[in-house]
Amino acid sequence: MLGLNLFDIIxxxxxxxxxxxxxxxxxxxxxxxxxxxxxxxVEQTVKENERLSAEVKEIKENSDKIVEEAxxxxxxxxxxxxxxxxxxxxxxxxxxxxxxDDMIERSKKEIENQKAKLQAEVKEEVGSLxxxxxxxxxxxxxxxxxxxxxxDECLKGWDNN
Amino acid sequence: xxxxxxxSSKPLSDESRQKIENLFKKKLGExxxxxxxxxxxxxxxxxxxxxxxxxxxxxxxxxxxxKQSLK
Numbered sequence: 001m002l003g004l005n006l007f008d009i010i011x012x013x014x015x016x017x018x019x020x021x022x023x024x025x026x027x028x029x030x031x032x033x034x035x036x037x038x039x040x041x042v043e044q045t046v047k048e049n050e051r052l053s054a055e056v057k058e059i060k061e062n063s064d065k066i067v068e069e070a071x072x073x074x075x076x077x078x079x080x081x082x083x084x085x086x087x088x089x090x091x092x093x094x095x096x097x098x099x100x101d102d103m104i105e106r107s108k109k110e111i112e113n114q115k116a117k118l119q120a121e122v123k124e125e126v127g128s129l130x131x132x133x134x135x136x137x138x139x140x141x142x143x144x145x146x147x148x149x150x151x152d153e154c155l156k157g158w159d160n161n
Numbered sequence: 162x163x164x165x166x167x168x169s170s171k172p173l174s175d176e177s178r179q180k181i182e183n184l185f186k187k188k189l190g191e192x193x194x195x196x197x198x199x200x201x202x203x204x205x206x207x208x209x210x211x212x213x214x215x216x217x218x219x220x221x222x223x224x225x226x227x228k229q230s231l232k
Binding site: 123124127128131134135138139142144146147148150151152154155157158159 | 188218
């Protein structure tokens with residue numbers, strides 16, 4: 001005989017059942033609960049990460065869009081500014097040229113006026129000198145016959161008026 | 162009767178005087194007296210002065226006119 005009796009077996013089985021019961025409720029269930037809770041936390045964290053990643057992606061896309069818009073705007077402003085500067089530069093050059101042309105024209109006119117004035121002065125001086133010389137010559141050279149001729153012509157002229 | 166002054170560069174001959182007197186009597190339409198003077202600055206010809214009216218037929222006057230025209 002093995003020395004086993006029914007009472008021992010049943011006792012062992014009952015002890016085993018009690019052990020299993022306690023093991024389930026004191027260890028297995030809390031562990032499972034803990035594992036599930038942990039799993040839940042991990043899942044939440046993963047979801048949160050995914051949400052944050054999506055948010056970051058969206059922010060990055062928006063940021064890139066804003067940067068692109070700013071770059072295009074800067075390009076446009078630069079182009080406009082360059083065009084305006086070129087136009088203004090042309091305007092200033094045209095104005096300067098006109099002023100320069102006007103000055104040249106005024107100078108030419110001034111020179112012409114001075115020339116005409118000088119010519120008139122020279123003409124007057126020369127004429128005056130010629131007349132003075134003529135006076136000196138006439139003082140000496142007018143004969144009685146010439147004088148009579150002058151007087152007769154003069155009287156003829158007065159008679160006709 | 163008014164008197165006209167007649168200036169000449171040299172003394173005038175009787176013929177010239179007569180011509181002058183006939184002309185001015187005709188011009189004035191009346192008798193007038195004539196006072197003859199010599200003024201060598203006239204250079205030649207005559208100048209007749211009737212009050213404020215001057216008839217300048219002198220060479221000096223012509224030269225002066227020429228001088229003025231050049232101005």
